[in-house]
Amino acid sequence: MNTTLQPQVLGKTGLLSELRAFYAVLRREWVIFIRYPSWVIALLIWPLIFPMMYILTARALSGPDGSGLKIFMANTGANDFIGYIVVGSTVWMWQNIVLWDVGFALRNEQMRGTLESNWLSPTWRFSYLLGATGTQVVSMFTFILITALEFGLLFGVRLHGNPWLALLVTLAAIPSIYGLGFAFASLVITLKEANTFVFLVRGLVMIFCGITFPVTLLPAWMQSIAQWLPQTYLIHGVRAAAFANASLVELLPDLAALLAFGAFWMLVGYFTFIWMERRARQTGAIGQY
Amino acid sequence: MSDFAIEATQLVKQFPARAGTGDKPLEGEASQGPEKKRWQFWKKKPQALFTAVNGVNLQIQRGEVFGLLGPNGAGKSTTIRMICTLLEPTSGTATVNGFDVVKQANEVRRNLGTVLAGERSIYWKLSGRENLEYFAALYHIPAAIAKKRVEELIERMEIKDRANELVEKYSTGMRQRIAIAKALLARPPILLLDEPTLGLDPQAARNLRELIATLKAEGHTILLTTHYMEEADLLSDRIGIIDAGKVIALDTPANLKARIEQQEIIKLEVSGWQEYVGEKLRSISEVSSLVARQQGEADLWEVNLQSHNSRAVLPKIVENISQNGTRLVNMNVVKPSLEDVFIHLTGKALRD
Numbered sequence: 219m220n221t222t223l224q225p226q227v228l229g230k231t232g233l234l235s236e237l238r239a240f241y242a243v244l245r246r247e248w249v250i251f252i253r254y255p256s257w258v259i260a261l262l263i264w265p266l267i268f269p270m271m272y273i274l275t276a277r278a279l280s281g282p283d284g285s286g287l288k289i290f291m292a293n294t295g296a297n298d299f300i301g302y303i304v305v306g307s308t309v310w311m312w313q314n315i316v317l318w319d320v321g322f323a324l325r326n327e328q329m330r331g332t333l334e335s336n337w338l339s340p341t342w343r344f345s346y347l348l349g350a351t352g353t354q355v356v357s358m359f360t361f362i363l364i365t366a367l368e369f370g371l372l373f374g375v376r377l378h379g380n381p382w383l384a385l386l387v388t389l390a391a392i393p394s395i396y397g398l399g400f401a402f403a404s405l406v407i408t409l410k411e412a413n414t415f416v417f418l419v420r421g422l423v424m425i426f427c428g429i430t431f432p433v434t435l436l437p438a439w440m441q442s443i444a445q446w447l448p449q450t451y452l453i454h455g456v457r458a459a460a461f462a463n464a465s466l467v468e469l470l471p472d473l474a475a476l477l478a479f480g481a482f483w484m485l486v487g488y489f490t491f492i493w494m495e496r497r498a499r500q501t502g503a504i505g506q507y
Numbered sequence: 508m509s510d511f512a513i514e515a516t517q518l519v520k521q522f523p524a525r526a527g528t529g530d531k532p533l534e535g536e537a538s539q540g541p542e543k544k545r546w547q548f549w550k551k552k553p554q555a556l557f558t559a560v561n562g563v564n565l566q567i568q569r570g571e572v573f574g575l576l577g578p579n580g581a582g583k584s585t586t587i588r589m590i591c592t593l594l595e596p597t598s599g600t601a602t603v604n605g606f607d608v609v610k611q612a613n614e615v616r617r618n619l620g621t622v623l624a625g626e627r628s629i630y631w632k633l634s635g636r637e638n639l640e641y642f643a644a645l646y647h648i649p650a651a652i653a654k655k656r657v658e659e660l661i662e663r664m665e666i667k668d669r670a671n672e673l674v675e676k677y678s679t680g681m682r683q684r685i686a687i688a689k690a691l692l693a694r695p696p697i698l699l700l701d702e703p704t705l706g707l708d709p710q711a712a713r714n715l716r717e718l719i720a721t722l723k724a725e726g727h728t729i730l731l732t733t734h735y736m737e738e739a740d741l742l743s744d745r746i747g748i749i750d751a752g753k754v755i756a757l758d759t760p761a762n763l764k765a766r767i768e769q770q771e772i773i774k775l776e777v778s779g780w781q782e783y784v785g786e787k788l789r790s791i792s793e794v795s796s797l798v799a800r801q802q803g804e805a806d807l808w809e810v811n812l813q814s815h816n817s818r819a820v821l822p823k824i825v826e827n828i829s830q831n832g833t834r835l836v837n838m839n840v841v842k843p844s845l846e847d848v849f850i851h852l853t854g855k856a857l858r859d
Binding site: 235 | 591632640649652656689692693695
């Protein structure tokens with residue numbers, strides 16, 4: 219046996235070191251995010267642009283005296299049509315941005331060439347996705363806050379309810395929105411390209427979840443599809459909490475549905491990741507651009 | 508624990524082949540009649556496979572620099588990727604410091620520092636220091652120790668003045684130094700360096716070779732892949748020559764060269780080279796191998812011949828070359844190098 223003195227390994231794996239690694243991923247994502255200055259413009263402009271399209275369409279269709287808006291509000295039960303549209307369109311943008319940001323987090327690392335470099339370390343590999351998600355959650359909640367401020371200041375949108383309950387519903391939606399993102403991120407590593415899937419998911423949310431209209435307006439078969447999409451409950455719950463003064467008890471069905479979907483999508487996301495990680499080791503997909 | 512730093516036994520890696528490139532016929536495809544094919548229309552076709560690594564055996568001693576040498580596509584990087592747990596072997600086993608690369612992958616990762624080929628293994632939008640701090644956390648180095656270790660490596664790699672600048676502003680050589688510092692962070696006993704001098708200028712490559720020699724002196728085991736013969740010759744205690752997924756020779760550089768000591772190497776520089784001239788030279792009975800390659804853009808070719816008897820063969824070479832516009836520009840009879848060993852074993856040049 220060769221008796222050459224070997225260097226002693228410095229690292230030691232444990233829960234604390236895994237948490238430090240997770241924080242390092244989160245911090246890295248954040249530092250890189252803010253080093254691309256265009257994010258400031260995106261964060262200020264995008265919250266306005268997408269809802270404006272629907273708001274201006276609604277104004278144009280409401281007639282010269284705006285009577286159409288009264289009919290719209292009667293149909294929807296909303297007392298502020300702008301707030302009603304902003305909630306739906308913001309949820310759509312949230313899911314859309316998560317699919318691009320979280321969904322392509324690993325793919326972007328792969329194309330940058332750093333994915334293999336990360337996976338050579340003994341850190342739990344799911345941390346890379348969780349870290350990227352943590353940064354995305356922070357930037358997305360900043361996005362939502364800016365949306366609320368801009369529409370409050372520029373369009374006079376006022377809440378008629380409890381903002382904390384609206385926040386609670388939003389928080390309850392995190393597992394389902396990001397669980398889908400995890401599953402998507404894992405598939406993208408294998409498929410390399412997944413734009414079609416992004417368009418499909420956001421199209422489903424746009425049509426079935428009632429981003430600018432009540433789901434009850436849809437035909438019965440479409441309503442039965444809508445009830446399988448967590449975004450339907452998120453939009454309904456936030457509108458009820460923020461603009462219809464709904465109580466916690468009234469929000470319980472939405473909260474329960476969101477948590478159940480959250481558990482489901484988190485499991486799907488995690489196990490898709492495990493499957494992809496194993497498959498990538500077998501096929502070498504991690505190093506392929 | 509295994510006596511070896513790295514041990515691979517009958518390591519095989521197969522990938523699904525692209526259409527027409529597989530090395531195995533589709534199982535039973537030829538024997539199926541049209542009737543059977545129709546009924547199996549909905550069934551998944553058996554996958555054609557391409558074998559990138561084909562039964563590699565390696566036993567690398569602790570403290571040794573082992574060079575894995577071979578042309579592009581020979582299976583060097585696939586072997587490295589299996590050893591560093593990025594790829595799972597199709598069959599066979601490999602251990603790193605006694606840990607199995609499949610069953611104890613995390614232990615393997617703790618014991619390895621890997622520098623993969625290419626300069627994109629670090630974040631260009633982070634500074635050199637931020638990169639090292641980030642990877643120190645990934646290697647589970649406690650915060651206080653990590654801070655000292657990062658400083659130590661920044662000093663060692665001579666990047667102190669620019670450690671806080673973004674990596675995108677660094678030269679290729681500086682990026683490679685950060686990549687090596689990253690591999691050294693956790694003080695791993697074993698280092699895998701995949702083409703570490705690729706793309707570096709001569710001075711940076713020389714500095715890196717000196718660093719590799721120092722790391723060996725500090726007790727690191729180093730598995731180095733390269734297609735630079737001189738580099739492998741200079742740095743390696745032993746060399747494995749890999750071609751078409753198989754280790755075709757494994758010994759010390761001196762012993763490998765001694766294998767063809769009785770051979771004489773005739774190096775020619777020829778202008779206006781024609782392939783039929785090569786065929787004529789190959790047909791000379793004293794010539795055992797011939798490889799020709801163009802030098803740069805000019806119509807100048809380097810022709811490498813091996814022979815047992817240069818005195819007898821030289822007049823025949825001159826006679827065959829000097830005709831139909833082909834002209835002999837220069838000629839030398841030299842001692843065999845590792846490249847000549849490679850040509851002798853495979854019949855082709857390393858950089859083909």
